[in-house]
Amino acid sequence: MKPYFKRKEKWHKKYLQKTATTPMEIKVEEVSPQMSVIIPQGEIDMGSSGELRDVLQLATKNRIEVIIVSLQDAGHIDSSGIATLIETLKKMEKYKGQLRLVISTKKILNVFKIANLNMVFKVYESIKDAKNA
């Protein structure tokens, strides 16, 4: 990392304490010991993607084989949210786990399409389809 960014990081510590991140509720449903459904509710943006990352990190730490992330209740996802999902996908590939996404809105699917990522993830229309796949 460049020294400039290191300096910036220190400078931002004060700033970080002042700006609270957007609160987001995340439901976690354990279908079986090897399958979890994660349902983030609200907008997944640069302020709230950290919370989703924490939940996903815990799941990958426990080596859950199938993680289903449902974006049905997420109004919006930005590139930090997508980066969080890619990071999880990479971690799961190491222990041959599967990350399945549930996307029902065109708006969110378009965000994946524009970065050519709809082919990288396994996308389903409903949680039921994702569970049975």
Add this chain to the structure above:
Amino acid sequence: MAAIVLKNISKSFLNSKLKKMELVLNDISLTAHDGEVTVLMGQSGCGKSTLFRILIGDEIANEGYVEILNKEVFPQNKKNLQEVKKKFGILFQSGALFNSMTVGDNIAFPILEHQPQLHRDIIKIMVDTKLLQVSLDPEKYKHKMPSTLSGGEKKRVGLARALALDPQLIFYDEPSAGLDPIVSRTIDKLIKNLVKMLGIASVVITHELDSAFSIADRMIILKRAVPEHNDNWDGTVVYEQGTPDDLRNSQKPYTVEFLGAFSNFSICKHCRFVQEKNFEICEKCGKCYEDNEDYGDDEDEDEDEDYEHYRVHGYYERDKEAQDE
């Protein structure tokens, strides 16, 4: 919804030789809407860049009202301007990359500035994704220095940096100037895709008519008063605005002069081939003008597929077929 509202903007500069104020922008009012590409056109020196600088908050207007993304930023509202600046991206004419940083650091720069709480691993993946969006291979490009890039690559990296914070509005200053037709077309497609798929509002300043007509939903022509034209105003005004078709059929003398030879031609909506006005059958793709009027979604999908092929393989499949033949 309007992404930008400009009302009665005036700006004058001091002419040090004549020792008097010279009016550059005279009562400029315009709007740019969400999910649309608005193209600003005008002759060199007519004040396009001054208007651009007023929009991005680098220049202060003498009078008027500026609203960006439903927030008033002028008259002087620094707090709103700082907030709005996080929500728009700018692609400068030269790319304006930091020469001391690698391509990856250049793209990460706005993220680290505005969203420092993000984990560094996440930022690295975001940088890769942004490079992929502009059809550049992350592994190949992210460690390069800007001085080793070509003009087109610099512009694409500049665009990746403009996209870094997922903006709701992007300003493009001459996005396809000095680029070869293929790269220029790729950037035009990218602008259109961003607008179509993500609903990002775009404001484009360009001189290239072909590019302007292929991307614009709305066009605005600025005109500076010239004594020879007997113009009864000072400075630059909005001469005409409307859809590309409105301007193509315009009878106003300056619009006809500005669009020049272009106004005698039409563009085939299937293959973007420029030919005689109101042509019956396109010389290149063989589709008729009336078909062009019913420009359907199917054709759009075909174009998208073709473009996807270009992004993945670096060439258009139809070109290779033609070469093989």
